[in-house]
Every structure is written in structure tokens, then in C-alpha cells.
Amino acid sequence: MPEPDEICGVNIAFAVVGSKWKPTILWVLAGRPHRFAELRRAVGGISEKVLAAQLRELERDGVVCREAGAGFPLNVRYSLTPAGVTLDRLLEPLAEWGHQLQRGR
């Protein structure tokens, strides 16, 4: 049972990843780093504008890392930070829970 302080923690985690697309983005990046265009294809059904906004937020919140490699044209790849890897692993059992709840309905 979490302490009151940790309750805030749940809300912080939800603020970071509680949106339609973010769990999927984390899941794709947990597989391997992706460039923007291939990430967009992998996520599926997301516009460039929305994906860019989600990535900026995830980067600001310290779960996604934007790596700009050397060379031209610019070679940008997105990957999970260690905090992002941890978060992705914590979401797995929560996902399974949600899935079971749905099956039970």
C-alpha cells in the first residue's frame, strides 16, 4: 500500500504517460530506437504533428531521448531513457490487468 506521498507519484506517472498514444510510443521504442518516420509507421494512425508533440512531452518528462547523429541530412533517432525503460516495464502488468478486466466484462 503506497504512502500518501506515493499517491502523488501515481498521478505524476499518469501525467507522463496517460494519453491515447504515449503507451504505444513507449512500447515501440522499448523494442529499439526509431527514426521519426518509422516510429510514426510503427505507432500507426497518428499524424506527424501529434507524434511530434507527444515526443516533445516525453522528452521533457525524461522518458524519451532524442539523439541527433552526425551527418547530413540530419539523422535523428528516438529511444527510451533508463527512466523510460523502467516505466515501460511497470506498464506491462498494468496492461495485462486492463486486458483481463476487458475479457471479464
Next chain:
Amino acid sequence: MPEPDEICGVNIAFAVVGSKWKPTILWVLAGRPHRFAELRRAVGGISEKVLAAQLRELERDGVVCREAGAGFPLNVRYSLTPAGVTLDRLLEPLAEWGHQLQRGR
């Protein structure tokens, strides 16, 4: 790494518990069953109307159980279902993650 189907599961779990008050309500009920008025005091800062609405949603989603005991006046207690107990346990490490993220900022 969750499968695509389980990604839906994350969104299901967020839909169930992703609100300002619900993690706190789960946390309080994980300690022991509560009557409405004592639950409201334990959660703190929540109106009767909002708490009643949150409880109805949590009951509908199968994580909170409303037990009406015999006798008069009506003796109603709220407790976690087994699915609610599981959910509460899964939120603990997520809460710790959020807390660490906040400390690191």
C-alpha cells in the same frame, strides 16, 4: 514488452483509475473497507457529490464493491474487489517511479 493487445490494456487501466481522486480512493480502501463518510474524511478535500460519482464509476468498472449490510439505518461499506486489490498493488511501483521522477527534476 507488452503486445499490441496489451497496449489497449494500459489504456483500459488508465480509463479505470486515471483521475485525480481514484488512486487515493483505492489506496484508502486497500487499507480496509470504509463507510462513505469516513472514506470522504480519509481521502480529504473531496465533495460528497464527486466521491459518490467516483465510487459509482469504480463499482461499475469492477474494482470497488458496495456492500449494504442488514439493519436500519442502512449500513453501506465500500471495499476493493480482488481486481481492485491487484490494481492497487500494480500502482505501487508506478507511484514510486513517479515519485523518483519528481525528486530527480
